[in-house]
Amino acid sequence: MSYEIATLRGDGIGPEIIDQSVKALDAALRIFPNVQMNFTYLDGGADYYARTGQVAPDNTWKEMAAADAILFGSMGHPEIRMPDGTEVQGHFIVKARKTLDLYAGIRPIKSYPGARGVDPNAEVDLVLVRESTEGLFASFGGGAQIGDDVFADMMIVTRKGTDRVSRYALELARTRRGRPSDGTQLVTCVDKANIFRSLAFFRQVFDEVATEYPDISTDHALVDSFSMLMMQHPERYDVLVTENMFGDILSDLAAALVGGLGLAPSGDIGEDHAMFQPAHGSAPDIAGQDRANPVATIVSARMMLEWLAARHDDDNLRKAADLIERSVIATMAEGQRTVDLDGDLTCSQFGDAVAATITRLGAEL
Incomplete structure (x- = not known):
């Protein structure tokens, strides 16, 4: 089965962490070849607003409404403001929740190996x-x-x-x-x-x-x-x-x-639509430095698989979601962690490590 995923990389560290979640998804779905995901990358966010005067183009809203699910990186910048003084990301997220009737904000808080709360x-x-x-x-x-x-x-x-x-x-x-x-x-x-x-x-x-x-x-x-x-x-x-x-x-x-927002995933869920994103912001102070912790975004992608699996009764997606979760835990338990958790991996290196663990554990299924 094929799923269409509306994907917003966002601002700041958003592109970096979204890339790691897609990396993990690709690795998991290679284990289950009967499932495909098509990622459509869409415009929107503070940088887009600074260039165009719009939070997001009309096409973004249409693609989000038509997609099977929405995967969303961090968005916003404290120095890019709307005329009323508010930040851009709130206008995007609140509009998405209201337009798509995403009434349940799901925020799991769970301990992961090596993270000190x-x-x-x-x-x-x-x-x-x-x-x-x-x-x-x-x-x-x-x-x-x-x-x-x-x-x-x-x-x-x-x-x-x-x-x-x-x-x-x-x-x-x-x-x-x-x-x-x-x-x-x-x-x-x-x-x-x-x-x-x-x-x-x-x-x-x-x-x-x-x-x-x-x-x-x-x-x-x-x-x-x-x-x-x-x-x-x-x-x-x-x-x-x-x-x-x-x-x-x-x-x-x-x-x-549990050690900070870098470990906090979230989902905004409604009857017909759902959007998944890390609970943290765009951290512009470390953007482009490959220093972000992508765990929250990878686990948000796992939540997306679980929601799609329940909605479409797709057992392959359930197995892929479980594989991603076990792989994140195993990777961190092996001491492979990002610098904010006293590790020595960059954001992209951690994504590579999780993808490698997915491949290894997937071969044992």
Whole structure:
């Protein structure tokens, strides 16, 4: 079977890390020749905006909508701004999420060999599910302004949006091994329901949906105290579900548990479309130096294979996704790591090492 992948290399380190993820995908798919992927490279990003005055051309949006999946590198540059002072990448990503209805932001946080987090001995294997079309981000590009003194943005929470993201989190928990501490399949609703009516409603809808999943344990947490508890006891958590802005902040914070954003993949998933990208930014300070850590992007590509496999019931893609994951773990366990993890490999050398491991492990299948 053949899949069309809309591919945006982006800005800064984006081209470097995307190239390594494609390298890993190519190596895995050589093991499973019944699967093909066609990568269509598209324009868009801060550099493109600086040249043209557009975040992305019309063709990019059309190709993204028509593709089987979207693979996206990092985007943006702090010195390239829109007229309202905001950065370019937000306009691209938020438009993509809203246009393609990518309502579930999936942020896995998992320990990899040789990566030192806040507590090197902590057991970390959790997934944050972020509602990605509503919440405080619903005001993006809008909001209210009165003169030069008053600016306001509004948080939007709907029953439909909360129902479907809660359902996604509960379904996801059914597929996982549970929290590291005791194997309990648990979904934690993280909110601020004690203060905001919108988030009390978020909790209410979550609880209503949870009654349909008696096999999954659930609990609640207030985002402020939870931020501390997650860092102290990550082994207590399995799947987290939360509002858009809270999810944005918590997912970056949680990456510190496993060694940083270079190890944090993500997927923006809807009913008909999905976009996969590293959780980190474009790091323009090291762009072009072959120093970036491509793990997050390679693992995001693995998430893409898993999503496509489920959508098309393609067992070869499931096997390819598993092979990439095992190869990243094996490569890092052998001490082959990038400089940010106290290794000595460049970005491209790490990509080569993972591709070689894929070929080696694939030959044993």
